[in-house]
Amino acid sequence: MNPSTPFFKRFGPLLFGKPPVSALAEAFSKFSECGSLSQLRKTFGAYIPQALLARTSCGDNSRRRLFSLDVVFWSFFDQVQTPNGSCREAVRKVMALVRRKFPREKDVAMSEASSSYCQARAKIPLDVLDKINTHLVERMQNHIPDGALWHGRHVKLVDGTGLSMPDTPPNQARWPQSKNQKPGCGFPAMNLVGIFCLLTGALVQAAHGDRHTHESKLFQALWSALQKGDLLVCDRGFCSFGAIANLLLRRVDSLMRLPVNKIRKAIGAQLPKTANFDVTVTWKRPMQRVPSMTPEEFAQLPEAIPVRVVRYTIAHPGFRTQSVTIVTTLLDASIPAADIADLYFRRWGIELHFREIKISLNMDVLRCLSPAMIERELRMHYIAYNIIRSVMQKAALTHDVDLRRLSFKGCLDTVRQFANATSGAEDKPRTISAMIYEMLRAIARDLNPHRPGRSEPPSQKTPHEKLSSIN
Template sequence: MELFSASTMPNRVEILKQKFANSVGLPFEELLPEGSITEVLEAEKVKYRNRLFNPIVTLWAFLSQVLDTDKSLQNAVSRIIAWLAAAGEAIPAADTGGYSKARKRLPEKFLLKLLGKTAQGLEKQTGSEDLWCDRHVKLCDGSTVIMSDTPKNQAEYPQHANQAPGCGFPIAKIVVMFSLATGAALEILIAPFRTGEVTLARQLYPKLTPGDILLADRAFGSYVDLVLVQQYSADAVFRKHQSRKSDFRRGKKLGIGDHIVTWSKPKRRPPGMSKEEFAELPNQVKVREVHLLIRQKGFRPKEIIVVTTLVDAKVYTKAKLAQLYQWRWQVEVDLRHVKTTLGMEMLRGKTPDMVRKEIYVHLMAYNLLRTVMWQAGRKAGVCPVRISLQGTRQHLGHFCPELYKVGAKKRLQLYNTLLTVVTDKLLPERPYRYEPRLKKQRPKPYGWMQQPRDFLKSQKAVA
């Protein structure tokens, strides 16, 4: 590997920082400037030597790697080599070892704090016209991700119990909290697959701020979760759990299919909650139950019951609650974007800490795209939700190489053009969209791996 003097290193670092800031970092100019990154590094007491892949360069390279369809380390290093070569600077070796080690040196807390900064900065840009009844709505849901099959990953995130040893992938449960107004990923928790989704989500409730509204599906519609959300001066809107019956002839009637009833504390302690935590819960809670009839063209009307702590029927009418719950599906779309559009379904990290870092950077990249969509929607006067995230990613990918080549004035013009083109083709309004979960393309006629790969290879060699 070619050696460089200390005098040439700062120049190359500054060139790379400028390239990244003028392309990938441009949408984050207000939310995540270099000064904010430095502040977090100092707060976390991260010390680093004068090297090419310092934390700031590594972060930008990591973000561009995640946004690219080719997520390989080699592709990221190749991009850096091309930039330095174009600037007439000495280029590093094409080996990926230096960049790989630099990613490992990035502390998890550093990435997690930066993720929070990108989300909070975007959330602060919302106005009353972007909120529901002048209140911030947070969406919460869970999913799973798989990762490289290594002993360390298997130890911390074991594969599914029904799979034979050596035939499955380590799997992790994730619970993410999104903003309804901006679509930004606000918080995330990661745990082994066997951890309950709701049990994990309850650790996110302290992240709610007074006045927030948490919107989630029927898995959350229990006494415990309604009470826990209220303890943080927030409100909840959940679909009622299927095991609980409703009788609209009882309680305080607010309208047809709308009443306030008193729920009593369950006798059985839920899984994942300690005896002390369960004992501190109140014995009763007032809950509003609302019967909603969801009409969808071509389908029979669907009846659901929503339970909420929003008991003021004059401010939070039945029609407004029906509209709000229909937006709950947005969290499913957001999770699909992170996993499928950005390719987070299968993570390449060989160790658990690297896997978590990949997840945090994927969510940061997702927030970057949401930032572009928010700015474009503001400029064009359209709802950011109707802007295609995949289209935004494609346009940003094509504009980035041009953004770092031009001067400041031309760069601003290019960026404004980017904001214009991402709103040229808006998504149609599809509140009742339904697509069957079926595959049309037939798979190749290969069987499933039911024995470890090494054993199968050895059997083939013997044969």
């Protein structure tokens, strides 16, 4: 039976249960299903499982909408990797793509307002973003060459940093500003601790809290991201008996710089009086537990643990520190002390990773106005960073270059321009493959100079303009 009637066209959907579909919705459905939704999907789609962005059987992502999860994800991604990318610009880009795909359909018209896009962006499931980031990290981990591991171990780096965000009441309530600032003059402040992979530079996992949450507490929330057999390298801010012992219980070794106060109180009497040494000592459990640890957790710690202590002298010009004391649970005598010192020296790479994600990807000052959207914006920055890292790893493996010498900013600039160029190669897989290969070759040739031990004093070449403060 034909569900439509020639006299009452609107009765057909009411009687036979077929809802009317607007020309825009029908066209956009075809637009979303095609492989040329955006330049970004064609360039980075191979790194993300499309099943995670597909329509679901129920929930917010089950209906056919103009801004589907797939469209919103790539639009949000474009905002993150584009300097000063606004919601209005994201909507305009989608409008342009729709009009380009359907130039002759007059009924296909989108609203210029960004309200629909912002509402759809707020419905992105956090667990989907977490799964995408986990997939990217595992993908890079699986592509590490066999001989690249440090003495057969996967090395992870951990450190902390600070972020800011717009001064809105919800953000202030969740991440309050410093008490030293007058009301209305400061911005919400966030502490963030992240674990990075030494070989790939991938951001494995991150935890954040307000400025009153100590980094060591956030560090404990990341222990579940470590795997059996990993080696964790961090500075003296994370060094404690409880941290080393808990990591050992998880079969994770650690290598940390030992603070001066712990040298004197814990194992100072067992150390030689020479300038440089490599000894194994016993670190006894403290008599009193720290407030952040429950009595049950404190009781599970061993009475004492054997640790290896290495002290060496730094002779590089321009370095502030002259002597460094390292404590590690690597008791294998076949690992020389020079390798331990060199590994701790490479810990500085995490500072560069934070600079890349905060400065190159503009995460230093977040832009969303509510805590719920701040959570999504953070995860999108993690994903964007790891996607760029995946492209860098692909370029290094394809053209046999050292991944550590590739420029993150150079890679970001390259993929932006090549992503724009692929928009003119719709339905031409060979052309797109050739352009991606050329993109990887350009990234592999953009090497940073190899300057080990370079003196980089913390000086400022161009003074900033002096402006009066609100305070």
